[in-house]
Amino acid sequence: MAVQVSVIGSGAEHVARAEExxxxxxxxxxxxxxxxxxEVMAAAARGAKAAGGTTIGILPGTNRAxxxxxxxxxxLTDLGHARNALVAASGDGVIAVGGSHGxxxxxxxxxxxGRPVVIVEPGLQVEGVPRAATPRDAVDYxxxxxxx
Amino acid sequence: MAVQVSVIGSGAEHVARAEExxxxxxxxxxxxxxxxxxEVMAAAARGAKAAGGTTIGILPGTNRAxxxxxxxxxxLTDLGHARNALVAASGDGVIAVGGSHGxxxxxxxxxxxGRPVVIVEPGLQVEGVPRAATPRDAVDYxxxxxxx
Amino acid sequence: MAVQVSVIGSGAEHVARAEExxxxxxxxxxxxxxxxxxEVMAAAARGAKAAGGTTIGILPGTNRAxxxxxxxxxxLTDLGHARNALVAASGDGVIAVGGSHGxxxxxxxxxxxGRPVVIVEPGLQVEGVPRAATPRDAVDYxxxxxxx
Amino acid sequence: MAVQVSVIGSGAEHVARAEExxxxxxxxxxxxxxxxxxEVMAAAARGAKAAGGTTIGILPGTNRAxxxxxxxxxxLTDLGHARNALVAASGDGVIAVGGSHGxxxxxxxxxxxGRPVVIVEPGLQVEGVPRAATPRDAVDYxxxxxxx
Numbered sequence: 010m011a012v013q014v015s016v017i018g019s020g021a022e023h024v025a026r027a028e029e030x031x032x033x034x035x036x037x038x039x040x041x042x043x044x045x046x047x048e049v050m051a052a053a054a055r056g057a058k059a060a061g062g063t064t065i066g067i068l069p070g071t072n073r074a075x076x077x078x079x080x081x082x083x084x085l086t087d088l089g090h091a092r093n094a095l096v097a098a099s100g101d102g103v104i105a106v107g108g109s110h111g112x113x114x115x116x117x118x119x120x121x122x123g124r125p126v127v128i129v130e131p132g133l134q135v136e137g138v139p140r141a142a143t144p145r146d147a148v149d150y151x152x153x154x155x156x157x
Numbered sequence: 158m159a160v161q162v163s164v165i166g167s168g169a170e171h172v173a174r175a176e177e178x179x180x181x182x183x184x185x186x187x188x189x190x191x192x193x194x195x196e197v198m199a200a201a202a203r204g205a206k207a208a209g210g211t212t213i214g215i216l217p218g219t220n221r222a223x224x225x226x227x228x229x230x231x232x233l234t235d236l237g238h239a240r241n242a243l244v245a246a247s248g249d250g251v252i253a254v255g256g257s258h259g260x261x262x263x264x265x266x267x268x269x270x271g272r273p274v275v276i277v278e279p280g281l282q283v284e285g286v287p288r289a290a291t292p293r294d295a296v297d298y299x300x301x302x303x304x305x
Numbered sequence: 306m307a308v309q310v311s312v313i314g315s316g317a318e319h320v321a322r323a324e325e326x327x328x329x330x331x332x333x334x335x336x337x338x339x340x341x342x343x344e345v346m347a348a349a350a351r352g353a354k355a356a357g358g359t360t361i362g363i364l365p366g367t368n369r370a371x372x373x374x375x376x377x378x379x380x381l382t383d384l385g386h387a388r389n390a391l392v393a394a395s396g397d398g399v400i401a402v403g404g405s406h407g408x409x410x411x412x413x414x415x416x417x418x419g420r421p422v423v424i425v426e427p428g429l430q431v432e433g434v435p436r437a438a439t440p441r442d443a444v445d446y447x448x449x450x451x452x453x
Numbered sequence: 454m455a456v457q458v459s460v461i462g463s464g465a466e467h468v469a470r471a472e473e474x475x476x477x478x479x480x481x482x483x484x485x486x487x488x489x490x491x492e493v494m495a496a497a498a499r500g501a502k503a504a505g506g507t508t509i510g511i512l513p514g515t516n517r518a519x520x521x522x523x524x525x526x527x528x529l530t531d532l533g534h535a536r537n538a539l540v541a542a543s544g545d546g547v548i549a550v551g552g553s554h555g556x557x558x559x560x561x562x563x564x565x566x567g568r569p570v571v572i573v574e575p576g577l578q579v580e581g582v583p584r585a586a587t588p589r590d591a592v593d594y595x596x597x598x599x600x601x
Contacts (some may be wrong), residue, residue, distance in 0.1 A: 010517075010525060040526065065509075065526050071385070071542045071566050073454075081454060082484065082509050084528050085542040087566075089367070089383035090269050094239040094262075098515045098529040110268035113283070114242075117261035121238050122515050122531070134284050135261070158369075158377060188378065213361075213378050219394045219418050219533070221306075229306060230336060230361050232380050233394040235418075235533035237515070246367045246381040270367050270383075386565050390535040390558075406564035409579070410538075413558035417534050430580050431557070 011063065012155055014148075015042040015100025015124075016053035017093075017115040018132070023049055023107030026129055028056035029144040030104055035062025037152060042067065042099050044092070045076045045083060049106050054079035067096050094118045102126070102151035106144075108133050125154030159211065160303055162296075163190040163248025163272075164201035165241075165263040166280070171197055171255030174277055176204035177292040178252055183210025185300060190215065190247050192240070193224045193231060197254050202227035215244050242266045250274070250299035254292075256281050273302030307359065308451055310444075311338040311396025311420075312349035313389075313411040314428070319345055319403030322425055324352035325440040326400055331358025333448060338363065338395050340388070341372045341379060345402050350375035363392050390414045398422070398447035402440075404429050421450030455507065456599055458592075459486040459544025459568075460497035461537075461559040462576070467493055467551030470573055472500035473588040474548055479506025481596060486511065486543050488536070489520045489527060493550050498523035511540050538562045546570070546595035550588075552577050569598030 014034050016027060031041050031053035041057040043050040045066025054064040058079045066080035069092045076083045086092040093111055097103055097118035103126040105112055116135050119126040128140045129147045141147035162182050164175060179189050179201035189205040191198040193214025202212040206227045214228035217240045224231045234240040241259055245251055245266035251274040253260055264283050267274040276288045277295045289295035310330050312323060327337050327349035337353040339346040341362025350360040354375045362376035365388050372379045382388040389407055393399055393414035399422040401408055412431050415422040424436045425443045437443035458478050460471060475485050475497035485501040487494040489510025498508040502523045510524035513536045520527045530536040537555055541547055541562035547570040549556055560579050563570040572584045573591045585591035 010520070010527060013527070063526070065528070067528060073545070076454070082507070082526050083454060083457070083543065084509070084511060084539060085566075086539050087385035087387050087542055088239075088539075089242075089385065090266065091236075091239050091242040091383050094237075094242070095528060095530050095532075098531055099527065101517070110265045112265075114262045114265035114269070117258045117265060118238065120258035121262070122529075134282075136282055158372070158379060161379070211378070213380070215380060221397070224306070230359070230378050231306060231309070231395065232361070232363060232391060233418075234391050235394055235535050236391075237531035237533065239531050243380060243382050243384075246383055247379065249369070270381075384535075385538075386562065387532075387535050387538040390533075390538070406561045409561035410558045410565070413537075413554045413556075413561060414534065416554035417558070430578075432578050 012039045012101050013042050013065070013099060014039045014151055015096050015103045016049065016106065017096060017103060018049040018106035018108035018112050020107035021048055024052035026144050027052035027106040030106060030129065030147060031056025032060045033144055033148040035060035037148065040065060042096060044068070044096050045080050047077060051077035051079060067092055067099065097124060098122050100124055101155045104129065104147045104151055105132055125151055127151055160187045160249050161190050161213070161247060162187045162299055163244050163251045164197065164254060165244060165251060166197040166254035166256035166260050168255035169196055172200035174292050175200035175254040178254060178277065178295060179204025180208045181292055181296045183208035185296065188213060190244060192216070192244050193228050195225060199225035199227060215240055215247065245272060246270050248272055249303045252277060252295045252299055253280055273299055275299055308335045308397050309338050309361070309395060310335045310447055311392050311399045312345065312402060313392060313399060314345040314402035314404035314408050316403035317344055320348035322440050323348035323402040326402060326425065326443060327352025328356045329440055329444045331356035333444065336361060338392060340364070340392050341376050343373060347373035347375060363388055363395065393420060394418050396420055397451045400425060400443045400447055401428055421447055423447055456483045456545050457486050457543060458483045458595055459540050459547045460493065460550065461540060461547060462493040462550035462552035462556050464551035465492055468496035470588050471496035471550040474550060474573065474591060475500025476504045477588055477592045479504035481592065484509060486540060488512070488540050489524050491521060495521040495523060511536055511543065541568060542566050544568055545599045548573065548591045548595055549576055569595055571595055
């Protein structure tokens with residue numbers, strides 16, 4: 010199995026960073042896990058596909074058509090926002106790009122489940138969570154942590 | 158139905174505050190919702206029962222015997238940490254006492270679901286979440302927000 | 306804590322039986338757990354309240370106003386149909402009245418979690434699950450099983 | 454995205470049938486979704502991989518090492534048995550091979566979510582659910598239903 014990295018976050022102003030994160034992860038041979046919907050989630054998946062990668066979308070609902078077009082494998086949960094726990098758990102590491110309340114829950118779950126997590130600047134302020142200046146630094150950090 | 162307030166958090170050093178929050182909520186006629194286990198969860202329930210209140214515990218597992226002895230009504234979820242979403246959603250308001258990663262997820266869910274939430278000092282630092290100097294201030298804040 | 310019994314099922318033609326199950330459970334000192342919505346769920350709760358009992362509703366969504374008016378304590382899950390697992394797990398025993406696909410999932414979960422479960426005639430046909438001719442027989446069966 | 458078919462069930466005596474179901478699905482270009490653990494789940498995944506297919510495992514826990522060795526993409530849920538809802542929902546169609554209480558819940562969820570579902574003989578008896586004499590008949594039935 011390939012290393013899986015979850016990309017979390019939201020915010021239209023963060024899609025370029027998310028796309029770069031997705032692209033870099035794919036170039037490093039990682040599968041990209043995300044929430045399967047729009048904005049940051051779509052951008053991360055689009056970046057991964059542009060680099061020939063593989064994407065997994067964990068959706069809140071039960072309708073496959075809600076997945077963005079860059080999702081290869083879809084998991085339909087019917088769990089609403091509680092699916093955030095699964096997005097965090099299913100990554101060997103987690104990278105946050107932008108984000109709001111939902112991202113906060115995913116960062117918390119990543120910590121609970123012991124997944125290395127990093128926040129790409131500029132992003133949420135969460136005590137004790139490391140930050141990366143660039144998408145490349147974030148990918149480097151997470152992959153170094155996962156390989157330990 | 159009574160107003161339900163969820164008390165979240167953790168940390169042995171916070172149990173006195175949690176117990177006071179539980180007691181004050183019961184005196185104000187609210188039911189106390191919590192995660193049903195120990196420390197802050199047990200203290201909040203104990204405080205509520207000492208004041209003649211009612212308590213609801215939403216547990217991560219499926220064994221009723223894991224509930225602390227001050228829980229009146231138990232919901233067994235088999236959801237592990239994903240049950241945190243339910244603890245936040247099931248309160249008309251949410252009060253955080255101490256806490257760590259799990260509390261962070263619950264604060265995030267409270268915001269997602271539009272529940273008023275307040276952090277009792279000293280507690281987690283979460284951008285945009287109001288803080289209360291004392292248990293009484295926290296209870297006042299949440300009940301004022303709920304009644305709106 | 307009182308013994309909790311979950312009443313599951315659906316179908317307008319079964320509400321009288323469900324209401325009697327709720328009433329009998331309350332008379333025997335049990336709290337009634339249900340899915341918190343209409344038809345069989347509402348009837349079981351109404352029966353329990355008519356007999357002075359206590360009711361717990363475990364809802365699929367996050368809006369408290371969706372609970373039927375006979376629910377005392379509400380748990381909001383945001384889990385959609387996956388909340389059926391919680392309805393089954395949260396009963397010390399489970400009684401099925403009428404029902405369809407959702408009830409099938411709850412009967413399956415009751416078996417997984419080792420909860421005694423009985424189907425009130427007429428109801429679903431599920432291999433290996435005992436049946437009761439009347440609400441009274443069902444309540445007798447479940448309470449005898451729980452007390453073992 | 455490829456068509457995804459969930460293979461559910463349990464029982465050591467059913468692994469040959471499950472493996473054939475997995476193999477046939479892969480030959481028809483479908484991804485195989487399963488619960489990611491042993492017996493029928495492992496056999497379905499093994500069959501799919503033997504035919505060059507792709508597999509997705511939706512696990513009850515949070516430890517990736519619990520997935521069987523034929524899983525390509527793993528979703529870790531922390532949901533215990535409630536993850537059964539996701540296994541059913543994530544298939545465009547569902548095939549049951551053998552099985553017990555958990556399979557019953559998955560069949561119920563498949564019906565709730567409107568997924569075509571078929572039981573391979575010999576298997577559970579569930580009112581209203583079609584049966585197939587062989588793995589090939591089951592795959593034919595589900596793919597014909599999905600393509601409608």
